[in-house]
Amino acid sequence: MITRFSILALCLTLLATSCKKDDDNTTPEPNPGLEVPSTYSFTDSNGNNTVSFNGQAQRLEMLSEIASYMKTANTSGVSIDAQQLKDMYANSGFTWDNDTLGMTGSSKQLRNKTAAASSGIADPGVQAYFESYMDEIANISSMTTTGNDNGSEGQGGVVVSTSNPSKQYLQSGTGQEYAQLIEKGLMGAVLYNQICVNYLGEAEMASDNSTAVDPSAGAYYTEMEHAWDEAFGYFTTATDFPAAGTNRFWGKYADGREELLGSATEIAAAFRTGRAAISANDLAARDAQIAIIRSELADVVAGTAIHYLNDAVENFSDDALRNHQLSEAIAFMSCIPYGYEPIANQSEVMQWFFTLGTDNYAVTTAQILAVRDAIASDAGMEDIKTQL
Amino acid sequence: MINQIRILRIQDLALQLKMMGMTVVTLILLTLVSCVAKEEMEEPADVDFSRTALLGDLAEHIEQDFSSYLEALSTMQAEASAFDANPSISQLQALRDTWSTALLRWQHVAPYSFGLSAELALEAYSNIYPTSTERIEQNITSGDYMLGSANNLSAMGLQAIDYLIHAAGATDEEIVARYSSDDGAESPGNYLIALCEHLSLNTSQVANTWNSASAERASFIANDGNDQGSSLGLFLNAFNKSYEKSTRTEKLGIPSGALTFSMTPNPNTVEAYYEGNKSIVYLEESINAFEALYVGMESEDISLSDYLIALDARHGEKSLDEAIRNQIESVRSAIDLMDDPLSDFVVNEQETALAAFAEMQALVVLWKVDMMSALGILITYQDNDGD
Numbered sequence A: 001m002i003t004r005f006s007i008l009a010l011c012l013t014l015l016a017t018s019c020k021k022d023d024d025n026t027t028p029e030p031n032p033g034l035e036v037p038s039t040y041s042f043t044d045s046n047g048n049n050t051v052s053f054n055g056q057a058q059r060l061e062m063l064s065e066i067a068s069y070m071k072t073a074n075t076s077g078v079s080i081d082a083q084q085l086k087d088m089y090a091n092s093g094f095t096w097d098n099d100t101l102g103m104t105g106s107s108k109q110l111r112n113k114t115a116a117a118s119s120g121i122a123d124p125g126v127q128a129y130f131e132s133y134m135d136e137i138a139n140i141s142s143m144t145t146t147g148n149d150n151g152s153e154g155q156g157g158v159v160v161s162t163s164n165p166s167k168q169y170l171q172s173g174t175g176q177e178y179a180q181l182i183e184k185g186l187m188g189a190v191l192y193n194q195i196c197v198n199y200l201g202e203a204e205m206a207s208d209n210s211t212a213v214d215p216s217a218g219a220y221y222t223e224m225e226h227a228w229d230e231a232f233g234y235f236t237t238a239t240d241f242p243a244a245g246t247n248r249f250w251g252k253y254a255d256g257r258e259e260l261l262g263s264a265t266e267i268a269a270a271f272r273t274g275r276a277a278i279s280a281n282d283l284a285a286r287d288a289q290i291a292i293i294r295s296e297l298a299d300v301v302a303g304t305a306i307h308y309l310n311d312a313v314e315n316f317s318d319d320a321l322r323n324h325q326l327s328e329a330i331a332f333m334s335c336i337p338y339g340y341e342p343i344a345n346q347s348e349v350m351q352w353f354f355t356l357g358t359d360n361y362a363v364t365t366a367q368i369l370a371v372r373d374a375i376a377s378d379a380g381m382e383d384i385k386t387q388l
Numbered sequence B: 001m002i003n004q005i006r007i008l009r010i011q012d013l014a015l016q017l018k019m020m021g022m023t024v025v026t027l028i029l030l031t032l033v034s035c036v037a038k039e040e041m042e043e044p045a046d047v048d049f050s051r052t053a054l055l056g057d058l059a060e061h062i063e064q065d066f067s068s069y070l071e072a073l074s075t076m077q078a079e080a081s082a083f084d085a086n087p088s089i090s091q092l093q094a095l096r097d098t099w100s101t102a103l104l105r106w107q108h109v110a111p112y113s114f115g116l117s118a119e120l121a122l123e124a125y126s127n128i129y130p131t132s133t134e135r136i137e138q139n140i141t142s143g144d145y146m147l148g149s150a151n152n153l154s155a156m157g158l159q160a161i162d163y164l165i166h167a168a169g170a171t172d173e174e175i176v177a178r179y180s181s182d183d184g185a186e187s188p189g190n191y192l193i194a195l196c197e198h199l200s201l202n203t204s205q206v207a208n209t210w211n212s213a214s215a216e217r218a219s220f221i222a223n224d225g226n227d228q229g230s231s232l233g234l235f236l237n238a239f240n241k242s243y244e245k246s247t248r249t250e251k252l253g254i255p256s257g258a259l260t261f262s263m264t265p266n267p268n269t270v271e272a273y274y275e276g277n278k279s280i281v282y283l284e285e286s287i288n289a290f291e292a293l294y295v296g297m298e299s300e301d302i303s304l305s306d307y308l309i310a311l312d313a314r315h316g317e318k319s320l321d322e323a324i325r326n327q328i329e330s331v332r333s334a335i336d337l338m339d340d341p342l343s344d345f346v347v348n349e350q351e352t353a354l355a356a357f358a359e360m361q362a363l364v365v366l367w368k369v370d371m372m373s374a375l376g377i378l379i380t381y382q383d384n385d386g387d
Helices: A004-018 A054-074 A082-090 A124-142 A178-199 A223-235 A249-256 A263-279 A283-314 A319-338 A346-356 A365-379 B002-020 B023-033 B051-085 B089-112 B122-126 B133-142 B150-155 B157-166 B172-180 B189-208 B215-222 B231-256 B279-295 B304-310 B320-336 B342-348 B350-375
Strands: A157-160 A168-171
Touching: A054 A082, A054 A124, A054 A168, A054 A178, A054 A223, A082 A124, A124 A168, A124 A178, A157 A319, A168 A178, A168 A319, A178 A223, A178 A249, A178 A283, A178 A319, A223 A249, A223 A263, A223 A283, A249 A263, A249 A283, A263 A283, A283 A319, A283 A365, A319 A346, A319 A365, A346 A365, B051 B089, B051 B189, B051 B215, B051 B231, B051 B279, B051 B304, B089 B157, B089 B172, B089 B231, B089 B279, B122 B157, B122 B189, B133 B150, B133 B157, B133 B189, B150 B157, B157 B189, B231 B279, B231 B342, B231 B350, B279 B304, B279 B320, B279 B342, B304 B320, B304 B350, B320 B350, B342 B350
Parallel strands: none
Antiparallel strands: A157 A168
16 A cells, blocks of 8 residues: 555655766757657567668678778788779679678678768769779878888878877878878768768658568558658667767767767657657657757767867877877868758868868868857857867 | 656656646655756765866966967077077087977977867977987978878977987088088078978967966866866876886887887987987986875965875775885986986897886886776776777
């Protein structure tokens, strides 16, 4: 029987344990009655798993292997092959390592999803950019010789950090680190673009939400549920994110800004909540989560660019680190226009690049801070720009 | 997620109770729903100590140090102009003295690489060494350079001036002759003055933020938590990073070879290499600067030392404060055993130099690990993006 005293005891227990940090005013009210699971796992009414994002998992894995391959060139004397990079990019005749996902010979690739969300087809100009970067990195690496870390101003090669000699990076004679421009650039032009503009966009979100796509083939999800899963899969393949999945791509960078922006927990919650909303056919609730994901992810992109610009000032006198961090910042800036209603379009971002100049050895802190301040202003992050 | 479920259950419970007419308990439950507690950094034990007062004293200390350094820069700049206008050996000596004073006072400002100082990369602009004499000469000849660009860091600042006034010629006569040259392209005078101006300009911008009327100073004193973005957090991270990197590593670690596999000394990497006979003096001045910050000045009411005492921080059987003070003494004694020119000493008596380095390293540990832990403040300057 519920007595006055047992209720009071319950209150006191709850009081002691339920006070948690509320660090963000934008955390939305939970929808009463919407059951949101604590991990990204969903089933139909018969208990069949409905979550599926194999295509996205493949592409994340491909980008991982591309990144790893490029990093081998951070050792002098290791030459990487441009054609191999392009074959990996297009998944054309390439045999992947560790291929439990079935990437080799599959129809999935990064190339045909490059800057593709707005029009539905990849942008050939952007594809060409990435392929030219692949030529560059291969070219620079081919001229290095074992044991000779001679990268410096005017000389492409491996540049060793003076403050932390365990860090070294292959950079051009103007301090451009193509491994970053390619990996982080593709994070924007493919992953981010697909999440925010394609899968969370009107067309995909108008998909059927009433019938399972193909139960006989194990596809127990509706088209809309599947579209949502694909957005999630481009963000992370870890269904328990952020308990896992903070080691790569947008999961990693969302986690990197968690302290100041709460991004990892908020994006994870929004994905789960939106998916629950779809399964409950509550499209208004779903739309609220779409807005959160787009906004939070845009903040991660801008916040990360600012973070790396701050790092570049912090490490200004260390060529390897400054160039590395500037290259990261430049790559994340290049991601900005691929979001939904981005804070800056391509030509504005080009202005920022113009301010930084084309030579990371000739940049000044004033130039770096001017760009940092411009991004912070556009992103509404002025009050935290020095802490990011 | 757990919060949401709790909230739902509490609301359910509240509804039931309301129906049972237990309004008082309902109120308590509804209050629970809005309960948000601010999670704080692990606070050191509750002690009778005012961080606000400490920050106030530190701000005063910092303002004085910048003011003093700025004055020295101004004197040096005036002397540089006088020398350039009338090059002579006696003017050169006078200029050298003012430069040395500026470098001594710089040691007191080096620990403050946070806030605007960090944003302007003041340290990188002021005291990078070893310099690139090639780059310096190239800039003099071309007259076309952007002071402050990354590729000019080794051609500007106090150490570039060291070169210009001590080694721009093989002898003092040759130096004076260069500055007397009618051909502007040959005279290093314009470049020397430009370097002095750049130092003054950037330093005064930073110094302004420490004036008693400045908003930045008020905000520094007001931000009295011990979390990551707090003033004490910023200050102590800069303090430790400067002592570890700029003092221990750059003044002694690299020159003595302590930090390389091969342990080969690098005589050309000492501070004030071209002046040639006072590198150890500047090292000692740096130790003085850090000690003054730690124990406080006579004019100051409270210091970091007082804070550790108030917390009764221990180091084994001793108090941590005592351990730190003892180690500072050990560092001093070990440095005392070294003689200038340091560039020769690290080659000829490397063992003694390495022993001094070891004592400096022990002090790093006490400040960076023990003190920070006692104060409950995180070291953040070693964070690694892992890329």
